[in-house]
Amino acid sequence: xxxxxxxxETTINGEPREFLCDSHETLLSALRNGLGLTGTKEGxxxxxxxxxxxxxxxxxxxxxxxxxxxxQGRAVTTIEGLSSGDxxxxxxxxxxxxxxxxxxxxxxxxxxxxxxxxxxxxxPSEDETxxxxxxxxxxxxxxxxxxxxxxxxxxxxxxxxI
Amino acid sequence: xxxxxxxxxxxxxxxxxxxxxMAADPDARVLAGGTDLLVQFRAGVRQPSAFVxxxxxxxxxxxxxxxxxxxxxxxxxAAVIGEHVELRTLWxxxxxxxxxxxxxxxxxxxxxxxxLCNASPAADTTCALIVNRADCVxxxxxxxxxxxxxxxxxxxxxxxLQRGELLIALRLPRxxxxxxxxxxxxxxxxxxxxxxxxxxxxVTLDANGVCRSARVAxxxxxxxxxxxxxxxxxxxxxxxDAASLKRxxxxxxTAARPIGxxxxxxxxxxxxxxxxxxxxxxxxxxxxxxx
Ligand SMILES: Cc1cc2nc3c(=O)[nH]c(=O)nc-3n(C[C@H](O)[C@H](O)[C@H](O)COP(=O)(O)OP(=O)(O)OC[C@H]3O[C@@H](n4cnc5c(N)ncnc54)[C@H](O)[C@@H]3O)c2cc1C
Ligand code: FES
Ligand code: FES
Numbered sequence: 001x002x003x004x005x006x007x008x009e010t011t012i013n014g015e016p017r018e019f020l021c022d023s024h025e026t027l028l029s030a031l032r033n034g035l036g037l038t039g040t041k042e043g044x045x046x047x048x049x050x051x052x053x054x055x056x057x058x059x060x061x062x063x064x065x066x067x068x069x070x071x072q073g074r075a076v077t078t079i080e081g082l083s084s085g086d087x088x089x090x091x092x093x094x095x096x097x098x099x100x101x102x103x104x105x106x107x108x109x110x111x112x113x114x115x116x117x118x119x120x121x122x123x124p125s126e127d128e129t130x131x132x133x134x135x136x137x138x139x140x141x142x143x144x145x146x147x148x149x150x151x152x153x154x155x156x157x158x159x160x161x162i
Numbered sequence: 163x164x165x166x167x168x169x170x171x172x173x174x175x176x177x178x179x180x181x182x183x184m185a186a187d188p189d190a191r192v193l194a195g196g197t198d199l200l201v202q203f204r205a206g207v208r209q210p211s212a213f214v215x216x217x218x219x220x221x222x223x224x225x226x227x228x229x230x231x232x233x234x235x236x237x238x239x240a241a242v243i244g245e246h247v248e249l250r251t252l253w254x255x256x257x258x259x260x261x262x263x264x265x266x267x268x269x270x271x272x273x274x275x276x277x278l279c280n281a282s283p284a285a286d287t288t289c290a291l292i293v294n295r296a297d298c299v300x301x302x303x304x305x306x307x308x309x310x311x312x313x314x315x316x317x318x319x320x321x322x323l324q325r326g327e328l329l330i331a332l333r334l335p336r337x338x339x340x341x342x343x344x345x346x347x348x349x350x351x352x353x354x355x356x357x358x359x360x361x362x363x364x365v366t367l368d369a370n371g372v373c374r375s376a377r378v379a380x381x382x383x384x385x386x387x388x389x390x391x392x393x394x395x396x397x398x399x400x401x402x403d404a405a406s407l408k409r410x411x412x413x414x415x416t417a418a419r420p421i422g423x424x425x426x427x428x429x430x431x432x433x434x435x436x437x438x439x440x441x442x443x444x445x446x447x448x449x450x451x452x453x
Contacts, residue, residue, distance in 0.1 A: 006171065023171035024203070024213065046201050053267055059241060061270040065200045067193070069171045070215060113266065134352075135265020 010071040012037070013081025021068035028052045030068035031078060039079035039108045043137070050136030053109040053116075054078050060116035062135075079108035082115060090153045090160075091115060098149035102140035110136045114150045122158055126151060170212035177221055177301045177330055183214050185303045185326030190214050192328050194222075194237040195271030197264065198280040214328075221330055222275070225249060231336035233299075236275025236329045244269065253334065254449060255343030255362055255442075259290035262347060275329045281315040282356075284382035288315065289362035290345040292389050293377035296334045302327035312379070315386040340367040342449035344442040347381075348434050350425070357382045358426045361414065361438035363446045365397060371451060373397050378410060378443070380435045383418035390417045393439055402447040410443055411436035 005020040012035065019034045028045075031037045031054070043051035045064045052063040055077035056070075082089040091111045094100070101107040110133065117124055117132045124132065129150050130143070138146060172190075174180035184190055189211035193199055202208040216222045222237040227248050234243070240260045243249060250257045263272050263286055277285045278298070288311070296311040303326045311332070315321050323329065337343075343364040349355035360381035366374045378393035393413035400406035415436035422428035 022169075024169045026200070045204060047197055047264065047268055050265065050267055056270070059239070059270045060266055062267040065196050065268075065271060067171060067196065067200070067213060067215070069173075070217075072173075116266070132266050135267045 006069050008069055008072050010073065011075045013077055014075075019068070023067070023069060025068045026064050027054070027056075027066040027068045027071055027076070028063035030071070031063060031076075034068075037078050037080050040112075041105050041108055043105065043109075048135075048137070049106070049109070050113060050133075051106055051109040053112040053136065055112065055116060058116075058119070060113055077112070079112055082111065089115070090157050091118070091150065094149040094153040094156070095146075098145050098152065100141060100145040100149040106136060106138040106141075110138070110146055110150075114153070117150070118154055118157060122161075123154060124151075169210065172212055172214045173218050174214060174216065175218055177219060177328075180214055180216055180219060180328055181301055181303060181326055183212070184328055187211055188325055192216055192279070194273040194276040194279075195239060195268075196276075197268050197272040198276055198282075216328065219330075227252065227336075229336065232332075232334040234274060234332045234334070236279075236331055237273045238275075240264075240269040240272050240274070241266070243274070252337055253290075253294060253343060255345045255364065255446060256287070256290040256294055256334075259287045259345040259347075259360075259362065262286045262345075274332060278311070278314060278332075279321055279323065279329055281317070281319050281321050281386070283315075283318055283385055283387065284357045284360065285387070286345070286347060286357060286360060286381070288387040289360050289379035289381045290343065291332060291334075292379035292387060293343055293362045293364035294334045294337075295377070296332045298329055299331040299333055300327050301330045306330075308333070312387070312389045317385050337364075338366050340369075340450045340453050341365065342446050342453060344445035344449065346438045346442045346445070348438060356425075359383055359418075359420075359431050359434040359438055360387075361435060361442045363397075363410075363439065363442040365402065365443065365446045365450050367402075367447070367450045371401050373400055373402050373406075373447075376443075378414060378439055380414050380418060380439065383420040383431050383435050388417055388419075390414050390439075392417060397443060402443060407440045407443050411440040414439035 041051040043049035191210035347357035347360040376394040376397040396409035420431035
């Protein structure tokens, strides 16, 4: 039995992209293995850890629980799409300044999830931020630095928007 | 292993096309948000011959509220439901149940139809749908049929859906004046866990604050979520005072038929079913009084 690959046309970080995938492959696998976008991480592969967080048509989702062919005609945003050229996104800059990462495996997921939060709610409270990020697990840094980095990025982005 | 299988991925654009695909292949599975199905697939628990992705069918992805009530497309993501202001105002208990599902990421995918069709006794939305008298709108080769939600799940992992059928929407009647609902669950942590017990209550009050009708449902304490008419009976005719709430709690505990496991003994679950029923009734009553 020959298994034919599916040909998918999608938009990734604003650019039209095409890739081949198996029908039951995850979008996480297609991004990492097919497209070489290894910024998005695999932690659990079961929706529990948030390391694979991406935006699909602007909506925060776990790429490990999206089938690759679902990306047909949709818009995908990954961690690679956050900086503009060499200029880091404020969230990336604040994670550095607050030392909000150690091994870094959870970091892309946290930053993409935090971007979705700030897109929806530019001025979140600490409580809202903690609940929003409850599906992102970090096993080294500890959550306080991460939360502080997100809140600091929010206030800086608000100031620069004025 | 998975790599060797020729699994199809289908994107029907209409209910009719989805029904034809499902009827033609008994091993095809509906894919909504995939937050149950893809986890089970990766674990080898399910090996479908095809994923029938229903998220390109408009009827399954829309929310309409009119004079009759709510029509909730079965595959609408939890996050979309949580953002719907009118839905939150009319059915706060249903929306709080929806918002308990998983994390922000899971909310971006998981649907009420998937929660129901997965038929876990601990599914968070089932009790809230039951107390709101939801009907399941089912499409199949023979046309459409409607099943009250409390009859939809028949055993853990099993529903009334027959070959070729899929759930297309949930229909909820518009709440009467001074009607509201609430859902509570017990989990050992504050986020991201499966209910040890869940309880939903809906009450309708008259102008004097007397309860004219009530529905109570409890989850994770039997093979399927239970509608508990005895608990509702304890509330009707009362002003939802402490004594009637206590009687409702006792009725819920009596109706519960839980198993005991590492997440809670049977006795503990039975007690908690009563406690959550009492608290959910008090919250629903408070909301109904403000309407
Ligand atoms: C990390 C994590 C946390 C979770 N937390 C919770 C929680 O707190 N509470 C809770 O209740 N659940 C929880 N879940 C389970 C799951 O997210 C929910 O049950 C969700 O609502 C499933 O919806 P879905 O759209 O993703 O379903 P899918 O996975 O797409 O489908 C589930 C099942 O229903 C079938 N199906 C789906 N839609 C239809 C339809 N329209 N017609 C016929 N059959 C259909 C599918 O074939 C499949 O068998 C969690 C899951 C994960 C991974
Ligand atoms: S890898 Fe997707 S949530 Fe963990
Ligand atoms: S920095 Fe290592 S998991 Fe978060």
